[in-house]
Amino acid sequence: MSFLNPLLLLATLGVALPILAHLLNRQQVKRTDWAAMQFLNRNVRVRSRQLRLRDILLLILRCLALLFLVFALSRPIWQGGAGSWFSGEARAGVVLAIDSSFSMEHGPEGATRFNRALDKARVIGEELLPGDPVSIILLGGEDEVIARNMAFDPDRFETLLQKAKPVPAGMDLDRVPKRLKELLDDMDAPQKEAYFITDVQGRDWQRASSNFQMALSGLREEAQVFLVPVLGAPANLAVTNFELVSGTLRKGTTARYQATVRNCGDEPVSAVQVQCRVEGVQIDTKTIPLINAGSSETVSLFVPFHNSGATRIAAEVSGDLLLADNIRRAVAVVRDRVSVLCVDGSDGSSGRLLRAALLARGDGIEDDGYLVRSIPWISMPLEKLEEIDVVILADVPEITPEQAKRFSRHVKQGNGLVWFPGDNVKTAVWNDRVSKEGISLLPAVLGQPKNTGTDTGTGRPLNPSMPHHGITLPLRSLPEDLFSETLFLRRFEVEPSPASFPILSLAGSGAPILLEHSIGRGHVFMFTSSAGTSWNNMAQTPVFPMLMQQIVTYLSGREFERPRVVGDSISLSYVKQPDANDAVFDTPSDQTITVPVKEHRNQFVAMLENSREAGFYEARVSVQAPGTPIAVNVDTSESEVASLTIAQLNANIKGTGVTVTNSGAELTAAIETNRTERSFWRNFMIAGLIFLLVESLFAERLGKSKRASGKQSDPLPETPTGAQDA
Numbered sequence: 058m059s060f061l062n063p064l065l066l067l068a069t070l071g072v073a074l075p076i077l078a079h080l081l082n083r084q085q086v087k088r089t090d091w092a093a094m095q096f097l098n099r100n101v102r103v104r105s106r107q108l109r110l111r112d113i114l115l116l117i118l119r120c121l122a123l124l125f126l127v128f129a130l131s132r133p134i135w136q137g138g139a140g141s142w143f144s145g146e147a148r149a150g151v152v153l154a155i156d157s158s159f160s161m162e163h164g165p166e167g168a169t170r171f172n173r174a175l176d177k178a179r180v181i182g183e184e185l186l187p188g189d190p191v192s193i194i195l196l197g198g199e200d201e202v203i204a205r206n207m208a209f210d211p212d213r214f215e216t217l218l219q220k221a222k223p224v225p226a227g228m229d230l231d232r233v234p235k236r237l238k239e240l241l242d243d244m245d246a247p248q249k250e251a252y253f254i255t256d257v258q259g260r261d262w263q264r265a266s267s268n269f270q271m272a273l274s275g276l277r278e279e280a281q282v283f284l285v286p287v288l289g290a291p292a293n294l295a296v297t298n299f300e301l302v303s304g305t306l307r308k309g310t311t312a313r314y315q316a317t318v319r320n321c322g323d324e325p326v327s328a329v330q331v332q333c334r335v336e337g338v339q340i341d342t343k344t345i346p347l348i349n350a351g352s353s354e355t356v357s358l359f360v361p362f363h364n365s366g367a368t369r370i371a372a373e374v375s376g377d378l379l380l381a382d383n384i385r386r387a388v389a390v391v392r393d394r395v396s397v398l399c400v401d402g403s404d405g406s407s408g409r410l411l412r413a414a415l416l417a418r419g420d421g422i423e424d425d426g427y428l429v430r431s432i433p434w435i436s437m438p439l440e441k442l443e444e445i446d447v448v449i450l451a452d453v454p455e456i457t458p459e460q461a462k463r464f465s466r467h468v469k470q471g472n473g474l475v476w477f478p479g480d481n482v483k484t485a486v487w488n489d490r491v492s493k494e495g496i497s498l499l500p501a502v503l504g505q506p507k508n509t510g511t512d513t514g515t516g517r518p519l520n521p522s523m524p525h526h527g528i529t530l531p532l533r534s535l536p537e538d539l540f541s542e543t544l545f546l547r548r549f550e551v552e553p554s555p556a557s558f559p560i561l562s563l564a565g566s567g568a569p570i571l572l573e574h575s576i577g578r579g580h581v582f583m584f585t586s587s588a589g590t591s592w593n594n595m596a597q598t599p600v601f602p603m604l605m606q607q608i609v610t611y612l613s614g615r616e617f618e619r620p621r622v623v624g625d626s627i628s629l630s631y632v633k634q635p636d637a638n639d640a641v642f643d644t645p646s647d648q649t650i651t652v653p654v655k656e657h658r659n660q661f662v663a664m665l666e667n668s669r670e671a672g673f674y675e676a677r678v679s680v681q682a683p684g685t686p687i688a689v690n691v692d693t694s695e696s697e698v699a700s701l702t703i704a705q706l707n708a709n710i711k712g713t714g715v716t717v718t719n720s721g722a723e724l725t726a727a728i729e730t731n732r733t734e735r736s737f738w739r740n741f742m743i744a745g746l747i748f749l750l751v752e753s754l755f756a757e758r759l760g761k762s763k764r765a766s767g768k769q770s771d772p773l774p775e776t777p778t779g780a781q782d783a
Contacts, residue, residue, distance in 0.1 A: 148186055148189055148246070148247055148248070149185075149189060149246055149247065149248040149249065149250050149732055150189060150190040150191070150244045150245070150246025150247075150248070150249045150250070151181065151185060151189065151190070151191050151192070151209075151249075151250050151251075151252065152191075152192045152194070152237055152240045152241055152244065152249070152250070152251045152252070152280070153178055153181060153191065153192065153193045153194070153252050153254075154193075154194050154196055154233065154236070154237055154251070154252065154253045154254065155171075155174050155175070155178060155193070155194070155195055155196065155221065155254045155255075156174065156196050156197065156228055156253075156254060156255035156256060157171065157195035157196060157197035157198075157201075157221065157222070157223045157224050157228075158196070158197040158198075158223065158224070158226060158227050158228040158695055159197070159223055159224065159225045159226065159227075159379070159381040159382070159691055159695055160227075160256060160258055160379070160695050160696070160698045161174060161197075161223045161256055161287075162223045162379055162380065162381055163256075163289050163290075163293065163378050163379040163698045164289055164378055165378065170256045170287045170289050171221075171222075171223050173287045174254045174255075174256075174285075174287045175218050175221065176721070177254050177285050177287065177721065177724065178193075178218055178252075178254060179215070179218065180721045180724050180725060181252055181724065181728070182209070182211065182214050182215075183725075184725065184728045184729070184732075185209045185214075186209065187208075187209055187210060187211070188208050188209060189208070189209040189246070190206045190207070190208065190209070190244050190245065190246050191204060191206075191207050191208075191209045191214065192204055192205050192206055192207070192240040192243070192244060193207075193217060193221075194236060194237075194240060195221055195224070196228050196233060196236070196255075197223065197224040197226050197227070197228045198224045198225075198226035198227075198623065198624060198667075198669065199624075199667060199669075200232075200236060201224075202240070203217050203220070203221065204217055205240070205243065206243060206244055223381075224623075224669065225381050225623045225670060225671040225691045226623045226624055226669075226691070226692065226695070227692050227694060227695040228255075228261070228695075230261045230262070230265060230269060231265075231266060231268065231269050231272075233253065233269075233273075234269065234272035234273050234275070234276055235272065237251050237253070237276055237282075238272075238275075238276060238279060241276070241279040241280050242279070248280075248281070248732060249279060249280035249281070250280055250281045250282075250283065250728075250731075250732075251276060251279075251280045251281070251282045251283070252283045252285055253282070253283070253284050253285065254285040254286075254287060255284075255285075255286065255287070256286070256287050256288065256289055256698070256700050257284075257286045257288070257700050257701045257706055258695075258697060258698060258699065258700060258701075259697070259699045259700060259701050259705075260694070260697040260699070262701050262705075262706070262709055263701070263709070265709065270710065270712075270713055273710065273713045273715060274712065274713040274714060274715075276715075277713070277714040277715075281716070281731045282713075282714065282715045282716065283715070283716050283717075283718055283724070283727060283728075284706070284710065284715050284716065284717045284718075285717075285718055285724060286700065286701075286703070286706060286717065286719060288700040288702075288703075289698060289700055290322075290378075290698075291321070291322045291323050291698060291699030291700070292321075292322035292323075292324065292326075292378065293320075293321040293322055293377065293378065293379050293382075293696055293697075293698045294318060294319070294320060294321070294322075294326060294329065294348075294374050294377045294383065295318070295319050295321055295379075295382035295383070295693045295696035296316055296317070296318055296331075296372055296373065296374060296382065296383060296384060296385040296693075297317050297318070297319045297353065297382075297385075297693045297696070298315070298316070298317035298385065299314060299315070299316045299317070299370075299371075299372040299385035299386070299387055299620075300314065300315060300387065300527065300530065301313075301314055301387070301389070301527070301530075301610065301614075302314060302315045302357070302530045302531060303530075303531055303606070303607070303610070304610065305395055305427060305606075305609070305610055305613065306362065306389050306390060306391050306392060306395075306610065306613065306614060307362065307391060307392050307393070307394060307395050307426050307427065308362055308363070308364060308365040308391055308392065308393050308394075308426065309362065309363075309426060310361075310362055310426070311359050311360065311361045311362070312359070312360050312362065312389070313357050313358070313359055313360075314333070314357070314358045314359075314360055314370065314372070314387070315355050315356070315357055315358070315530065316331050316333070316355065316356050316358055316372035316385065317353050317354070317355045318331060318345060318348060318353065318354055318355075318356070318374055319348075319352070319353040319693070319696070320348040320349065320350055320351065320352055320353070321351070321696050321697050321698060321699070322350055322699075323350050323351075323699070324350055325347055325348065325349045325350055326347070326348050327346060327347045327348075328344055328345075328346065329344065329345040329348055329354075329374060330342060330343075330344050330345075330374065330375065331343050331344070331345065331356050331358065331372055331373070331374055332372070332373050332374075332375070333358035333359075333360065333370070333371070333372055334370070334371045334372075334373065335360060335368060335369070335370050336368065336369050337369070340360065340361070341358045341359055341360070343356040343357070343358060358372060360389070362389070362391045364391065365391045365392060365393045366390070366391060367388055367389070367390050367391075367685050367686050368388065368389045368390075368391055369386070369388060369673055369686050369688070370386070370387045370388070370389055371384055371385065371386045371387070372384070372385050373385075379696070379698060381671065381691050382691050382693050382695070382696045384690075385620075385690055386620060386671075386672070386673060386688035386689070386690055387620055387688050388620070388673070388686050388687060388688045389614075390614060390685075392446070392613065393426065394425075394426040394427070394428065395426065395427050395428070395446050395447075395609065395613050396428045396430075396444060396445045396446050396447075397415060397427075397428065397429045397430070397445070397446065397447045397448075397449065397609055398430055398431075398432065398440060398445045398447070398448050398449065399411045399412055399415075399429070399430065399431040399432070399449045399451060400431075400432060400433075400434055400437050400448065400449065400450050400451065400453055401431055401432070401433055401434060401451050401452065401453075402433075402434040402450070402451060402452040402453035402454050402479065402481050402482075403451070403452040403479055403480070403481060403589065405431070405433065406589055406590075407451035407452055407477065407479065407587065407588040407589045408431030408432070408433075408451060409431065410588055410589065410590070410596040410601075411431065411449055411451060411588055411605065412429050412430075412431045413602075414596065414601050414602040414605045414606070415429045415602070415605050415606060415609060416429055417602040417606070434453050434454065437453075437460070438460070442463055442464075442467045442472075443467075445467075445472070446472055446473065446609075446612070446613045447472065447473040447474070447475065447608075447609050447612045447613060448464065448467065448472070448473070448474050448475070449474075449475040449476075449477070449588075450474070450475070450476050450477065451477040451479065451587070451588045451589075452477060452478065452479025452480065452481050452482060452587060452588070452589070453481070453482070454481045454482060454483050454486075455482075455483045455486040455487065455490065456487075456490055456491075457490070458490055460490075461490045461491055461498060464498055465496065465498055465576060467579070468498075468576045468577060468579035468580070468581055469576055469577030469578060469579060469660065470577065470578060470579065471577070471578035471579050472579045472612070473579055473580055473581070473582070473608075473609070473611075473612025473613065474498070474579070474580075474581045474582070474612075475581075475582045475583075475584075475608060475612070476499060476581065476582070476583045476584065477584045477586075477587055477588040478503070478506075478549045478584065478585065478586065478587055479587040479588075479589065479592075480587075480591070482503075482549075484503045484504070484505065484549075487499070487503055488502055488503055496576060497554060498576070498581065499581060499583050500553060500554055500556075500557035500558075500572040500573060500574040500581060500583045501551035501552055501553040501554060501557055501569075501572055501583060501585075502551065502552040502554075503549055503550075503551060504549060504550030504551055504552065505549070505550055506547055506548070506549055506550075507547065507548060507549070507550050508546065508547055509545050509546060509547060509548050509563060509566075509568070510546045510547075515544055516544030516545045516546040516593060516594070517544065517545050517563045517564060517565065517566065518540055518541045518542070518543060518544055518545075518563070518564045519540040519541075519543045519545075519561060519562075519563065519564060519570065519600070520540070520561070520562045520563060520564040520565075520567070521537045521540040521541075521564070523560065523561060523562075524558075524559075524560065526558075526560055526573075527607070527611045528560065528604065528607040528608050528611050529560065530607070531603045531607055532600065532603060532604065532607075535599065535600065535603070539598060539599060539600060540564075540600070541564075542594075542598060543593070543594065543595050543598045543600050544593060544594050545563060545570065545586050545592065545593040545595070546592055546593060547586060547587075547591075547592040547593075548563075548568065548570065548585045548586040548592070549585045549586070550585075551569065551572070551583075551585055553569065553572055554574060556574050556575075557572045557573065557574045557583075558572065558573045558574065559571070559572055560572065560573055560582075568585070569585055570584065570585055570586060571583070571584055571585075572585075577630060577660050578630050579612070580611070580612055582608055582612070620688040620689065620690050621668060621687065621688070621689045621690070622689065622690055622691070622692045623668055623669065623670065623671050623689055623690070623691055623692065624667055624668065624669075624692070625667075625668055625689070626664050626665060626666050626667065626668070627642060627664070627665040627668050627674055627676065627687055627689070628662050628663065628664045628665070629642075629652075629662070629663040629664075629676045629678065630660055630661070630662045630663075631654065631660065631661040631662070631663075631678070633661070634654075634656075634661050635654055635661060635678055635679075636679075637654070637678060637679040638653060638654060639651045639652060639653055639654060639663070639679070640652050640653075640654055640663030640676065640677065640678055640679070641676075641677040641678075641679065641680050641682075642665045642674055642675065642676055642677075643674065643675035643677070643684060644669075644670050644672075644674060645670045645671070645672025645673060645674065645689075646670055646672075650665060652664065652665050663676075668689045670689065671689055671690055671691050672689060673686045673687065673688055673689075674686065674687045674689060675687075703717065703719055716731070
């Protein structure tokens with residue numbers, strides 16, 4: 058036998074109280090001799106023995122009642138059949154963990170994996186008794202504990218299950234044993250059980266770490282662990298990417314977006330329709346003839362911009378069993394016009410090359426809404442930066458401290474800066490002027506010019522391997538021989554800052570050619586080789602116009618255009634301290650969240666931590682201010698919905714001591730087999746209450762008997778001497 062609350066056994070010392078009361082009561086008897094006592098001695102002795110017998114019986118009843126109540130509160134437990142001679146209750150504390158990641162929504166309506174998981178949870182609930190402690194956790198995103206040590210009540214249990222919903226996020230499998238252990242440690246129960254109901258995605262379980270298996274095995278020291286799989290078909294389509302490829306986000310233009318659709322299943326899918334919607338209205342549809350199993354296909358969608366302002370755009374596929382990843386969202390901040398200023402510090406050749414690259418069009422038609430100007434370096438102080446979206450500095454010898462501050466403020470406001478070196482650049486002056494107030498204007502510290510040519514006098518080519526970035530998308534469509542023909546003879550040695558991001562590099566050495574970093578709401582691109590033809594031949598290749606036009610498109614965008622993933626933070630930055638102390642974020646489900654504005658790195662930011670929904674959020678600087686949409690998408694790594702087979706699952710968790718139950722019947726049988734401990738607190742409680750009731754009835758009857766015998770005896774007169782007479 059063991060006890061759940063062994064310290065309460067100290068209360069058995071309370072048995073001494075009725076015994077002590079009995080002994081004290083005996084000491085209170087007062088003896089008075091009187092003249093006729095000798096005639097009653099015989100009768101009194103008989104009567105005394107009866108009274109003592111009744112008192113002792115009453116004392117035994119009181120002691121037994123107290124002992125049984127103490128045993129009941131200390132929660133005695135017998136293992137196996139040790140207490141089989143009288144019935145006990147198979148009680149257990151249960152931690153119920155349900156996978157709520159969005160892959161659990163896979164399946165037909167009403168029969169999704171999550172619906173079937175809830176059915177398995179109900180089977181577990183049928184094996185619980187009222188009052189059993191239950192904790193329920195939904196595993197997905199940040200995880201949510203919807204019940205902690207709740208005394209089991211069937212109606213409340215069912216209500217919680219009906220309210221449970223999947224979240225548009227993935228599940229961290231390595232974190233599951235830790236969360237289960239936390240809930241098990243927080244629970245007091247004669248026997249503990251942990252149930253993990255999941256679709257056992259092969260993507261997660263096949264690469265499960267040894268630490269996960271060790272942690273899962275360690276749970277056996279805390280509880281009996283059950284793994285309850287809800288298997289499903291692997292078929293699934295997902296829109297994994299949707300982004301701007303070319304075009305300027307400007308009123309009256311048409312931009313080309315590219316949507317990527319992945320077939321996550323094990324069979325090919327044909328005739329996949331991809332729809333493009335702008336502000337909810339379908340404007341373009343493309344059909345992908347065939348997507349092989351495990352492959353991705355891309356399709357171009359053309360979006361016309363008839364109005365300026367923030368525009369919601371989405372690419373969507375249909376006819377799929379998992380809706381969460383069928384749509385990908387983006388936001389385009391469309392301008393009335395885009396203005397680019399090229400500042401040339403040389404003889405004007407760099408400015409001419411840059412302007413030609415930016416205005417290169419197949420039809421040769423000028424666009425009034427796309428203004429590109431080139432000016433000499435000495436004219437730069439006269440320019441009004443507030444009318445310019447992107448500034449390009451090419452071989453500018455130096456800038457004044459005041460100009461450095463102007464450029465920094467310009468970028469912080471959400472505009473762009475592109476920097477090219479050249480023969481005229483004064484390295485020491487630039488390093489000194491652009492590193493004020495703790496924030497560097499350029500992504501790297503300048504070193505000395507260095508020759509990168511080969512022994513044969515040719516330059517080093519560009520590395521065709523490049524990271525996934527907004528400006529590299531059109532370059533990926535170019536043949537690799539164009540990169541090998543783009544040669545660099547000279548470049549600046551640089552020391553990139555920790556916050557910088559390398560985009561283009563030289564083949565072989567990996568030396569950076571193009572770096573980027575952000576300042577406030579804008580971005581700065583820094584080339585390490587010149588825009589002219591003396592250091593490289595980049596301006597003479599198709600790479601240059603595509604690269605420069607894409608850089609301008611990228612820089613003339615806004616921070617809101619860059620989609621987030623569920624779980625990411627959403628920020629709203631300010632150029633200067635706002636009048637309102639709080640910013641407002643409206644969620645896709647129309648919930649309004651107020652976020653305080655705080656100062657961070659010399660700017661003011663309102664940060665909404667951990668976006669929980671997929672869709673379009675609205676960010677506003679105040680309750681009355683107009684909103685700006687921000688796109689939030691799901692992480693499509695969760696879209697690989699193929700489940701392990703039962704055989705694979707058993708092999709995967711072999712040696713952990715975890716019990717796998719596939720069907721409801723197996724689950725019920727496993728619970729009954731493993732629930733070997735019996736709780737007898739109810740039996741002791743009932744016995745204690747019975748003894749307490751019998752003691753109360755017996756004591757009341759004994760009291761009535763004493764009162765009745767007292768009434769039958771007439772009071773005796775007193776003699777003049779005060780002695781009672783018979």
